[in-house]
Amino acid sequence: MPPILEVSDLVRKYGDFAAVDGVSFTMQEGEVFGLLGPNGAGKTTVISVLTGVLPPTSGTARIGGHDIVREQAAAKRLNGLVPQDLALYPTLSARDNLEFFGRIYGLSGAELRGRVDAMLDLVGLEDRADDPIERYSGGMKRRANIAAGLLHQPRLLFLDEPTVGVDPQSRHHIFESVRRLNQERGMSILYTSHYMEEVELLCDRVAIMDQGRIIAIDTVKSLVSMLAGVIHVGLRKADEELLRALAALPTVNSAVDAPRPLRSSLPDDEAGDGPVAPPADYQMVKLEAGDVQRSLVDVIALLGQKGIEIVSLQVLEPNLENVFLHLTGKRLRE
Amino acid sequence: MALKDIKILLRDRGSLVMSFVVPVAFILALSLPTLAASSGSDAILIPLVNRAQGDPLADEFIAALGDTGGLDVQVIEAERANALLREGDIRWLVELPEDFGRMGLDHQVTVRLIAHPDARPTTLESIERVLTGVAKGMAVNHQLLAAFEQLDVMMDAAPAEYRVFTSETYIAQARSQMENSRSRPLVSVSETQALRAGRELEFGATNLTVPGFAVLFVFLTAQSTALSIVQEKRAGTFRRILASPLSRSSLLLGKLIPNFILCLLQVVFVFAVAILVLPLLGLDRLSLGYDPFALLLTTVLVALCSTGLGLFIAGIAQTPTQAGALSSVVLWVLGALGGAFYPTFLMSGPLQTISSLTPHAWALRAYNTLLVYGGGLADVLPELAILAGIGVAFAAIGTWRFSFE
Numbered sequence: 129m130p131p132i133l134e135v136s137d138l139v140r141k142y143g144d145f146a147a148v149d150g151v152s153f154t155m156q157e158g159e160v161f162g163l164l165g166p167n168g169a170g171k172t173t174v175i176s177v178l179t180g181v182l183p184p185t186s187g188t189a190r191i192g193g194h195d196i197v198r199e200q201a202a203a204k205r206l207n208g209l210v211p212q213d214l215a216l217y218p219t220l221s222a223r224d225n226l227e228f229f230g231r232i233y234g235l236s237g238a239e240l241r242g243r244v245d246a247m248l249d250l251v252g253l254e255d256r257a258d259d260p261i262e263r264y265s266g267g268m269k270r271r272a273n274i275a276a277g278l279l280h281q282p283r284l285l286f287l288d289e290p291t292v293g294v295d296p297q298s299r300h301h302i303f304e305s306v307r308r309l310n311q312e313r314g315m316s317i318l319y320t321s322h323y324m325e326e327v328e329l330l331c332d333r334v335a336i337m338d339q340g341r342i343i344a345i346d347t348v349k350s351l352v353s354m355l356a357g358v359i360h361v362g363l364r365k366a367d368e369e370l371l372r373a374l375a376a377l378p379t380v381n382s383a384v385d386a387p388r389p390l391r392s393s394l395p396d397d398e399a400g401d402g403p404v405a406p407p408a409d410y411q412m413v414k415l416e417a418g419d420v421q422r423s424l425v426d427v428i429a430l431l432g433q434k435g436i437e438i439v440s441l442q443v444l445e446p447n448l449e450n451v452f453l454h455l456t457g458k459r460l461r462e
Numbered sequence: 463m464a465l466k467d468i469k470i471l472l473r474d475r476g477s478l479v480m481s482f483v484v485p486v487a488f489i490l491a492l493s494l495p496t497l498a499a500s501s502g503s504d505a506i507l508i509p510l511v512n513r514a515q516g517d518p519l520a521d522e523f524i525a526a527l528g529d530t531g532g533l534d535v536q537v538i539e540a541e542r543a544n545a546l547l548r549e550g551d552i553r554w555l556v557e558l559p560e561d562f563g564r565m566g567l568d569h570q571v572t573v574r575l576i577a578h579p580d581a582r583p584t585t586l587e588s589i590e591r592v593l594t595g596v597a598k599g600m601a602v603n604h605q606l607l608a609a610f611e612q613l614d615v616m617m618d619a620a621p622a623e624y625r626v627f628t629s630e631t632y633i634a635q636a637r638s639q640m641e642n643s644r645s646r647p648l649v650s651v652s653e654t655q656a657l658r659a660g661r662e663l664e665f666g667a668t669n670l671t672v673p674g675f676a677v678l679f680v681f682l683t684a685q686s687t688a689l690s691i692v693q694e695k696r697a698g699t700f701r702r703i704l705a706s707p708l709s710r711s712s713l714l715l716g717k718l719i720p721n722f723i724l725c726l727l728q729v730v731f732v733f734a735v736a737i738l739v740l741p742l743l744g745l746d747r748l749s750l751g752y753d754p755f756a757l758l759l760t761t762v763l764v765a766l767c768s769t770g771l772g773l774f775i776a777g778i779a780q781t782p783t784q785a786g787a788l789s790s791v792v793l794w795v796l797g798a799l800g801g802a803f804y805p806t807f808l809m810s811g812p813l814q815t816i817s818s819l820t821p822h823a824w825a826l827r828a829y830n831t832l833l834v835y836g837g838g839l840a841d842v843l844p845e846l847a848i849l850a851g852i853g854v855a856f857a858a859i860g861t862w863r864f865s866f867e
Contacts, residue, residue, distance in 0.1 A: 179705035182867055201707045209705040213698030217466070219473045228466045232706045260473075276702070 130193060132157045132206075132284050132316045133178070138187035140170075140177050147173040149340035150187070155318060157283070160310050162331030163320040164448060166458075170340040171320040172212060175286045178318075179209045191284055205233070208282030210274050212289040218262035222253050222272045225261060226279055233280035240279075247275040251305060267298025274305060284316045285309065291326060306330055324448035334448065338456050348448065355446035355454055356381050357420030359427065362440030366411040373430060374415060379423035386414035410439055420445050467690065467720040506589060508533045510556045511540045517563030519600075523573075524558075526596045533592055553581035554589060573597055573651045579670075579834045593651045668746040670805070672736040673829035677822050678802035679732070680725045680768050685789035687721040687772020692785040695776075695866075710866055718769050725765035751832040756839035760828045763846050767821045767853035774856040777863030796820045821852045 133155035140148040148170045155161045163171045176182040178189055180200050189196045194203040216225045226244040230236075235243060248254045251271035261269060274290060287306065291299045307330070309315040321327050327334050328348050335345040344351055363370075366385075374383035417423035420443055431438060444450075453459055508527065514520040527535045535556075538546075546552045557574040565571045573593055577586050694700045694717065703713055736748035750757060775792070779785035797803065799813070800822020806814055817823045828845035831837040 176701070181701050181704045204705065204707045207705070209702055211698040211701050213701070215698030215702040217470055217699060219470055220466075224466075224469065229702065229706075232703060232708045234707075273698075 129157050131155055132159075133161075133189070133191055133318070135174075135178070135189045136187055138174065138177060138189055139185045140173050140182060141185040146185075146340050148177065148184075151337075151340070151342050152187075153335050153342060153345055155284070155316055157316055158310070158314050159333065160306070160317045160319060160331050162327035162334040163318065163337055164322070164324060164327045164334050164452070165320075165337035166322055166452075169322075169337040171337055172288055173340075174337075175209070175288050175318070175320065179207055179286055180204050181209075205280070206282060207284045207286060208277040208280065209286045210277035210288060210290055212292060214261075214269050214273050216261045216269065216272055216276060219260055221258045221260055222248065222264075222275070223257045225272065226276055229276045230279040235279065243279050243281075247278050250278070250308070251275045252301060265295070265298075266293050267295045267301070270294050270298055271301060271305075274302065278309070281313075282315070284318065287317060287319045289320055289322070291321070291323065303330065324452070328448060336448070336452055336455065338452075343455050344451065351448060351451050352446045353418070355450050356416040356418055357423075357446050358444040359415040359417060359420065359424060360386060360440070360442040360444070361413045361415065361427065361431075361438060363411050363413060363431070364409050364437055364439065366413050366436070370434065370436065371413065373434075374413065374427060377423065377426045377430060379417055379419060379426050381416040381418065383413055383415050386412040412440075467717060468723070506533055506585060508535045508554070508556055508589065509543050509546070509552050510535050510537050510558070511543045512537050512558050513540065513560045514558050514562035519563045519565065520558050523562070523596065523600055526600055527556075527592070530592055530596060533589070547576060547578055553578045554586060556589075556593065570650065575651060579830055590651055597651060668736050668740055668748045669833045670830070672732060672740075672748050673833060674802040674826060676729050676732040677764060677800070677825045677829065678797040680728050680764055680825075681771065681797060681822060682789075682793050683721060683725050683728065684768045684772035684775060685786065685793060686724070687718065687769055688775035688779060688785040688789050689782055690721065691717050691773070691776035692779055693782050696782060700866075704866060713866075714773075714861070714864070718773060721772060722765050722769045725768050726761060729761045729764070749833060752836055753832060753838040756837075756842055757832050759839070760825070760832065760842060760846060760849075763849045763853065764821075764825045764828075767825070767849050767856065770853040770856035770860065771821070773860030773864070775860070777860035796822055799823070801826050821849060824849045824852070 131154045133153075135154070136152050138148055138151045139146060151170075151174055153161075163174065165171050173182065177184045178191070178196060180196060180203065183197065191203040192206040194206065196203045216222075217228070220228070223244060226247060227240060230240045230243055245254070248257045251274055253268060253272055253275065256264065256268065261272060264272065270290060270293075274287070277285060277287075290302055290306075294302065303326075306317060306319065310317055317330075319327065319330055331348065333345065333347050334351060335342045336351070337343070344354075371383045371385070374380055415423065415427060424443065428438070449459065510524060510527075512520055512524065524535055524537065527533050540557075543552070543555050547555050555576045557576060559571055559573070561569065562571050562573075575586065575590055575593060691714075700713075704710070733748060733750070737750075741747040771793075772789075775785055775789050779788050799817050800806075800820035801817060802822050806817045806823060806826075824845045828842040828849065831841050831845065835841070
């Protein structure tokens with residue numbers, strides 16, 4: 129099956145500033161693809177160019193085989209956009225809004241009414257369909273915003289930061305809607321976010337963007353496997369010999385001394401009088417491991433054999449946040 | 463697109479009040495004091511054409527006018543007077559008809575007050591009141607004398623035994639003539655307009671003030687047009703529509719059409735109030751002139767020009783705040799310069815030149831020609847052409863400057 133979206137060396141400049149700087153990627157039909165990056169990384173500009181809101185400065189993109197510049201109308205009919213901003217008319221009801229956005233895609237009559245009802249049902253707004261949008265909660269507005277992008281049953285849906293400012297209940301509802309659209313209707317979804325948890329949860333593959341460029345692209349699992357996990361073990365009497373033994377374990381990459389932890393990072397005592405005071409001979413060891421779970425079993429077994437008491441244990445598994453930090457030297461939400 | 467914007471507009475009650483009620487409130491606020499102030503008068507120069515030269519009654523009438531103290535009467539030749547009036551060098555002219563001296567029980571005469579379109583309505587009303595007062599007083603005297611002369615003629619013609627008129631008979635005759643002077647005055651005063659087209663039109667102050675405010679508020683709607691576009695551009699809806707197969711020209715037209723319709727409805731509403739409501743408040747009824755097609759075409763072009771101006775502002779302003787501030791200043795200043803508040807002839811020379819650069823001035827010239835001069839389409843073609851040109855220029859610059867991004 130040909131890809132639903134092919135992007136090749138896409139550039140969008142504002143004067144000398146390249147908001148999108150040579151972006152290339154491909155999306156398969158039925159895929160949920162994530163664009164992860166901090167605010168200002170260029171995610172929204174990529175979507176604006178792909179949906180025909182902005183013309184590209186250079187590069188090409190094809191949606192369902194249609195060039196987004198030369199065959200713009202055909203490409204636009206295949207995609208739907210749920211913008212980051214609430215793209216609704218606040219004084220009109222959800223039904224009025226959906227009917228309007230349906231009409232601009234050529235829907236009318238019974239077909240339009242049927243689609244509007246179906247979308248209101250999908251996002252759980254059928255009971256409040258005739259209330260003005262301005263009376264909705266933030267989460268309800270977001271759900272109506274999503275419904276407006278689905279009326280014409282696009283094959284490719286662009287969801288641009290759909291959960292910004294949303295309460296947990298609506299966030300859950302949005303996740304469920306994304307899953308249903310993808311699994312039940314086979315809709316391809318390009319999902320942008322600066323929340324790595326959302327991308328990890330929803331997306332088959334992820335492109336990490338920074339400063340207008342894609343700096344990594346793969347499945348979540350593959351991206352995460354770029355980094356080792358970290359185990360911090362608080363011990364008594366950890367000498368050089370022990371460190372060498374730990375580093376020699378096949379599942380451990382390295383073992384080094386780590387700074388003593390702050391008292392506030394230690395667990396409270398049983399009396400509830402605050403963190404326990406670390407013993408005088410307390411020592412922290414930092415272990416790096418590719419497979420954290422397996423190495424943890426090996427480490428505990430070794431320490432048991434040597435009769436060394438474990439005072440504290442902290443496991444840091446690698447995630448997309450760490451991957452981003454590793455690749456760019458900064459955090460996603462900086 | 464347009465239907466959606468109309469729906470949004472209808473739900474915005476504040477905007478509707480601004481568009482329809484505020485113009486009417488302006489007209490009432492500024493017209494009622496004018497009406498109240500119209501009773502005051504100072505000595506006013508009155509050019510007078512006496513077509514009944516040598517007639518003692520006409521001379522008596524002219525002298526009586528001068529004796530009022532309110533008017534400074536100057537008799538001038540008809541040809542020169544008409545030329546001065548056409549050029550606007552004089553604002554009004556009183557004309558005694560040739561048959562003035564033949565006023566009598568069986569012959570009513572009319573004194574004409576011919577006004578230049580730019581004449582102040584309040585002054586005209588003062589002049590008309592003085593003319594009417596003098597004419598009535600003189601006519602009653604003449605009417606009574608004529609009646610008594612008629613009694614003498616009747617007595618002379620009657621047999622001796624019937625010549626029995628008593629003082630009661632004369633008193634009854636006098637009363638009857640006094641009553642007649644009220645219902646059928648020997649001298650009446652009619653106010654008419656000096657016209658380009660040579661026709662005469664009954665008009666009142668409303669015909670001068672209402673189009674001015676209608677034009678002012680129609681052009682103020684350009685602010686709504688600009689704000690509607692800039693706000694939607696800033697909102698996500700614009701981006702969502704741009705992502706749809708709808709063309710950019712359709713998107714822009716969809717934004718402009720509702721405001722164009724709003725402009726048309728504003729004029730219809732303001733004119734309807736001026737025709738139906740103002741007379742109930744003692745103000746003049748708006749006259750719509752003789753050429754409804756020209757009036758409609760003028761209104762359509764004014765609405766188009768306002769819409770073009772809205773697009774122009776939307777093309778320049780980057781934010782709703784900029785659009786609001788820019789249009790507030792520009793539209794009120796243009797309105798004032800264009801003669802929406804007071805006639806342009808009251809302005810100094812340079813201001814009149816600047817005034818002619820505003821679309822308001824050309825719109826008002828067209829309306830005045832139609833509603834005050836009684837002109838037709840041919841008389842307003844230059845104004846309409848200029849108005850259309852300004853509208854096209856606004857729209858072209860606005861489209862050129864407009865950024866969909």
